[in-house]
Amino acid sequence: MSTATAERTGSHTTSDEALLELDNIGKSYGNVHALRGVNIHVRQGEVTCVLGDNGAGKSTLIKIIAGLHDYTEGTMKINGIVRRFGSPRAAQAAGIATVYQDLALAPLMSVWRNFFLGNEIRRGLGLDIEKMKQICDAELTKMGIAIPDLDRPVGGLSGGQRQCIAIARAIYFGARVIILDEPTAALGVKQSGVVLKYIVAARDAGLGVIFITHNPHHAFLVGNHFIILKLGRVVLDAHRDELTLDQLTAEMAGGQELEELSHELRGVDVDKVVDVKQGERVHVVAPSLDQEELSEVRSEEAEEEK
């Protein structure tokens, strides 16, 4: 954490202490166990990527950290102190900022108004517009975000620019942990690149960044630490130096399941499989099948079983 950020937020956290610590966290909705035994430590100056397919429990995890839902098992600690947030406001007060995919920005309001929404600077009975514009300009410039006209409604900006404004705002208002909910999911390659750049900027500003995504390529470009959730459980927890992009991608694609399937194919009479793209029978040795082919074989088998 930079000295400036530490001063603004009153941080006492040392670099090896987790800002946010989830120990054995579980969440049940009645009989549905959305999360079970989840351990995640978020450290300052690190990007912790949480990956998972639909239904893996990512939204539930965000809601717990952001104060929308309570957890039903385990403990959540902020700066080493056990916390249960009763509301999003309590989470924000503890320095947790959440940037949702469908941003809470007002599309018809200007950039600077959005930057200060809910935290306006007042002068006398009115607003100190000049001061807010100045600060907004300085903060965006600090992050390298180029928006020429701060009076422009944010609705006219690109999705990537909007995400970046939300990140800069969270940093300025003292967030220590920022949760980014699939920030690149709806963006093209160029815009995704811009957002990934600001994820790194947030990390370098000393925040603990939680990057929720289903895209291992995006995660690997900026992540220090990778967690894959599957059906509410952590199935992979590794630091950057412990795995490659290929391994992360393979784990996301099904990892263990694919290996088992590959093993099945090796043992049985399937040294020939159908190349579904060509519609021809081709010679394929099972262990050398790539993931795409394996999943095609798997869906074909499922079709046949019906």
Ligand SMILES: Nc1ncnc2c1ncn2[C@@H]1O[C@H](COP(=O)(O)OP(=O)(O)OP(=O)(O)O)[C@@H](O)[C@H]1O
């Ligand atoms: N309010 C709820 N009541 C009952 N079950 C829920 C509720 N919210 C989520 N679940 C269940 O919990 C599990 C995890 O859901 P969650 O939305 O956290 O996953 P996700 O990884 O965010 O998936 P998605 O990307 O589809 O939103 C799912 O089985 C889901 O059906």
